[in-house]
Amino acid sequence: MGNMIVLVLLGVLALVVGGCGCVVWAERGGPRWVRAMATMTLAAGEVVRRSERNRRRDLNGTISDDG
Template sequence: MVLVLSGVLVLVVFGCACVVWSRLGGPPWTRKVAAGTLAAGAVVRALGKNRGGGRGGDGGAE
């Protein structure tokens, strides 16, 4: 489990670095990785909204 979480962390950090690098005029492959990273972030945000967020609420207890 630690290996999986470490791998996910490395991918997230790499994706964020590519987003910054592409904004600074990096090579073309950084734009592709940055686009994928931003798309994945949009999917995660959309999934979080569908779940109701869970923040500041009553935790779903009714």
């Protein structure tokens, strides 16, 4: 079980590092597939940022579903 968790975390780390590399390469005018990967990486980062922001708001109690 522990080895599987380490492998999953290494896979996630490889995806993050690869995505960051694509963003840098795309800024320097890389091929089309690199620009596509960079766009997906930046979009995923934005999703994570927004979900974290919403989670913090929910924890602070500033948003209510009561209406």
